[in-house]
């Protein structure tokens with residue numbers, strides 16, 4: 001069979017947020033016609049959302065090109081390792097590190113970090129989360145593992161805590177919340193660096209790091225000590241939060257860590273009775289910020305009382321209501337994030353980069 005017409009059709013297929021088509025990006029592994037079924041296998045270098053649905057829209061055309069009666073898509077996730085943006089040594093086994101930050105406290109940074117991590121995992125990736133928020137390590141509670149302690153069988157390294165299919169470690173597992181919050185800059189960043197490197201993460205496609213809120217020295221030090229691939233900034237639409245989000249973008253620019261985009265949280269309130277939407281904190285702030293600073297708006301999340309309750313109960317929306325609107329929004333953001341990370345980055349050989357030393 002001549003596979004050229006298929007390759008040509010695939011090279012005109014470009015999901016939103018992809019910088020390249022699958023042929024140019026080298027994702028097409030195999031094309032074959034077997035007993036009237038066109039089998040196409042793609043190796044995907046980043047987690048993706050709804051790709052199969054999008055690919056299925058091509059089926060009629062592809063069948064017409066080849067006289068096949070059906071198309072069988074085989075998608076394999078092989079997440080690429082991308083060079084990190086600073087000189088910090090890589091963490092054994094960890095392919096990519098995404099820092100989640102916010103200029104201002106209380107905007108929902110940890111909520112976003114946890115749900116994004118769970119969404120990446122639902123998209124098939126191996127995911128870890130490091131709670132680096134020394135001012136308020138909330139991830140153990142949000143993942144429903146507040147009483148857990150990372151096990152250590154050699155007295156030197158720790159096993160991360162497993163929760164909802166991802167691996168987590170937090171300063172909150174190791175010291176009481178009150179102890180962590182009184183730590184000062186150098187002590188806190190040293191402890192974090194230790195937690196990052198002494199955790200036996202295993203093989204991870206993505207490690208999400210929940211940074212402490214703010215844009216001061218401590219955040220800068222952590223961002224530099226962690227071999228960060230790229231960062232995401234979470235904000236709410238109020239002017240004060242947006243102004244701090246700009247500081248966040250500048251902080252990462254200063255240390256050459258690419259900002260993959262902004263997530264606007266608490267964008268509006270939707271009445272659970274009548275569906276009416278009200279923009280409590282102003283409208284269009286995130287969009288405006290993004291267009292002004294040339295970064296994508298990765299997504300918006302409305303204020304949602306259930307989401308808040310689910311976080312407090314340790315069952316985040318992405319696992320509590322996997323098909324709900326909140327989960328769908330996080331899955332879409334995670335897909336955009338993963339695509340943005342891949343297309344903005346430089347792929348490096350995984351075996352050289354992430355091996356144990």
Ligand SMILES: Nc1ncnc2c1ncn2[C@@H]1O[C@H](COP(=O)(O)OP(=O)(O)OP(=O)(O)O)[C@@H](O)[C@H]1O
Pocket residue numbers: 102104105106107108109110111112133136138212213265266301302303304305307308309311312
């Ligand atoms: N979209 C949302 N709708 C409703 N409640 C939310 C939403 N996002 C976050 N929350 C709630 O707001 C509170 C603060 O969220 P979170 O702890 O994630 O913020 P943060 O920015 O990480 O805070 P900190 O600055 O303390 O680290 C939590 O109770 C959380 O459940």
